[in-house]
Amino acid sequence: MASAPENEKNASAPEKKTLTLKSMINNEEFVVDEHVALQSVTIKNMVDSDCAGDVIPVPTISGEILALVIEYCKNHANPSASEDDLKKADAGIVAKDIYTLIDLVLAANFLDIKGLLEVTSQKIADSIKDLPHQDVREIFGVENDYTPEEEAAVRAEHDWAFEGFP
Amino acid sequence: MENRDLKTSSWTSLISVCPLPEDVILEILTRLDVKSLSLLKLVSRGCNAFLSLPSFSLLYSQKKPSITAFFYQTSKDYPQKLQYVQIDPKDEPIFDPPSCLGFLDYPVFLRNSCNGLLHWSSTEGTQRQHFISNPLTNKFVEISWPINSNELFASGIVFNPAISDQFRVVVLAVRSQQSLKLMVFSSKTMRWDKVRRTLAFDTRELPFCPDRGVFLNGFLYWESNRNALIAYNVDDQHVHLMKLPLMSELNRNLGFEDLGCLGESRGRLHYCRVMDTVLSVWVANQKSSDNSVDWVHQYSVNLSNAMCEGSSIIRPRGPNNSVNWVHQHLVNLSNVICEGPSIIRPRGARALAFLDGCECVLVGVEGKVMAYLLNGGGVREVCKVRRNGFTSGYLRPSEFFPFVHSLALSNLPSKIIDELSTCES
Known part of the structure; x- marks a missing residue:
């Protein structure tokens, strides 16, 4: 790997610099162009403050999710991609089950990638929109702490919203 | 965040x-x-x-954007009949706005809307029942009206859900030729303020739509019959007049059909009016010292060019249920706005509301509501205007009620109506 000179930003090195991201969950490694990885504010801060070694360890994010994140960053680092192309590509990335989406939104939040956070949050919102609240409890691991009477009272209050729900 | x-x-x-x-x-x-x-x-x-x-x-x-949907009256004979149109396709549609008032056994009429709240009243006459509701949360507040309908000079709702979840209702009544009586209802106390101020104002300056006060930037505005805005400052409780810009070639008196619409972007008041076929937008330079205003002209667009010979329209829905402004050529354009092969000038078109930070204007044209993008010049059809089952006529500002999805009133206990203390006038 070409060693970067001290003055990091002003050096317009013509050769592409790469970074290696390593999932600490299953030790999978991904080599990506630096400008692709820098869409993550978290990684950018590490690189800017010289905290990044050759391999950047990414805790709590699996290789499967990291691959999706990198796919997103690659798409959005491509200057020739049209808005329509990006929309389609984003839709493909978030066409996943709710549990994958939750991992993905956590990854986007941890790596601080605003666009990915937004598009994944929207998809999660769209997915839970039509779910009965029992399913929402299960998905997000929320315990039902209502007494049956309380639950009935809250339900009565929002009676109108329950059309078509069991 | x-x-x-x-x-x-x-x-x-x-x-x-x-x-x-x-x-x-x-x-x-x-x-x-x-x-x-x-x-x-x-x-x-x-x-x-x-x-x-x-x-x-x-x-x-x-x-949320400032407007995500609107209601319009579908019948002149039955003004209680409303149609709901969503502008933002992501929002959940609502089909029966008065459903939250369904316990009533008499019809109520939509009077005004303000950032997601609707103002209803029962028929004109002795009954003075008024309601403020949010059809999305099915919550409402009954307000006993402090005056008879023939005493009303102007009224409006003061509500901005991005600033406070409380609302106020402002009622102005004529006291004399030179003064108004001010009455304010607050949702915090659920009653009318005891103090009723008298405001100096030339009451020959009449609002076109008395109960359609528009709340923007801390002011309630009503367009008057003399090409001006009546502006009520919510904080210091004063009324003043703001002259509106005139179209240069104007050589007739302004009428009901010349009503424009107001919007706000980055704290500045915007005004849009369609005269004949020309849509114009001005931005107000307001001086707080003496309440004077300079209207800076921003855009003028000839709608017959823009809609019949222009270069772009958009489809109502894209593949992902998103709104796409799509460029199409002349043939399709004339289908969208002009009936048949002959080009009809959109005479009688009306500016209804600003959208998207005043970058876009909703315009009522023959049988349709169109959205006109000011900067790029794109046009799209938002909906067909259905009147008694037919697609015809122009949607006028007085029949149009902008709406935004908000959680307004969601904190109210559902039994509030029972606990409401009626006000004594």
Whole structure:
């Protein structure tokens, strides 16, 4: 790997610099162009403050999710991609089950990638929109702490919203 | 994201039961529609407490555009008949806005709307029943009206859900030729203020639509019959007059059909009016010292060019249910706005409302409502205007009620109507 000179930003090195991201969950490694990885504010801060070694360890994010994140960053680092192309590509990335989406939104939040956070949050919102609240409890691991009477009272209050729900 | 105020005890009760970080939860929740949020209240106590926080309502509203939908009256003979049209395809449609008033056995009429709240009243006459409702949360407040309908000079709702979840109703009545009587209802106290101020104002200057006060930037505005805006300052409780810009070639008196619309972007008041076929937009340079105003001309567009010979329209829905402004050629354009092969000039077109930070204007044209993009010049059809089952006629500003999805009134207990103390006038 070409060693970067001290003055990091002003050096317009013509050769592409790469970074290696390593999932600490299953030790999978991904080599990506630096400008692709820098869409993550978290990684950018590490690189800017010289905290990044050759391999950047990414805790709590699996290789499967990291691959999706990198796919997103690659798409959005491509200057020739049209808005329509990006929309389609984003839709493909978030066409996943709710549990994958939750991992993905956590990854986007941890790596601080605003666009990915937004598009994944929207998809999660769209997915839970039509779910009965029992399913929402299960998905997000929320315990039902209502007494049956309380639950009935809250339900009565929002009676109108329950059309078509069991 | 600024949400420090949300980190309250109710908030911690939610995160203690949900493994997601708070920013992520807010990111997801603020993308849900009002009905889905109501369903989520059943998930747990913490969820309910959190979703009922006023600060959550505020954050939710801050993320919404100023208008996401509108109602219009579909019949002149039966003004209680309304049609709902959503502008933002992501929002949940509502089909029966008065449903939350369904217990009433008499018809109510939509009077005004303000940032997600609707103002209804029963038929003119002796009954003075008025309601403020949010059809999305099915909550409403009954307000006993302080004056007879023939005493009304002007009224309006003061409500901005991105600033406060409380609303006020302002009523101005004629006291003499030179003064008005001010009455203010506050949702905090659920009664009319005891103090009734007298405001100096030349009452020959009449609002065209007395109960259609438009709330923007801390002022209620009514367009008057003398090419001016009647402006009521909510904070200092004063009324003053603001002259409106004139079209240069104007050589007739202004009438009901010349009403324009108001909007706000970056704190500045915008005004749009269609005269004949020319749509113009001005931005107000207001001097607070003497309440004077300079209208700076921003755009003028000839609608017959823009809509019949222009270069772009957009389809109502894209593949992902999103709105796409699509460029199409002349043939399709003439289908959209001009009936048949002969080009009809959109005479009688009316500016109805500003959208998207005043970058876009809704215009009522023959049989349709169109959205006109000011900067790029794109036009799209928002809906057909159906009158008694037929597609015909122009939608006039007085028949048009902008609406935004908000959690307004969601914190009200449903039994509020029983507890309401009536006001004594």
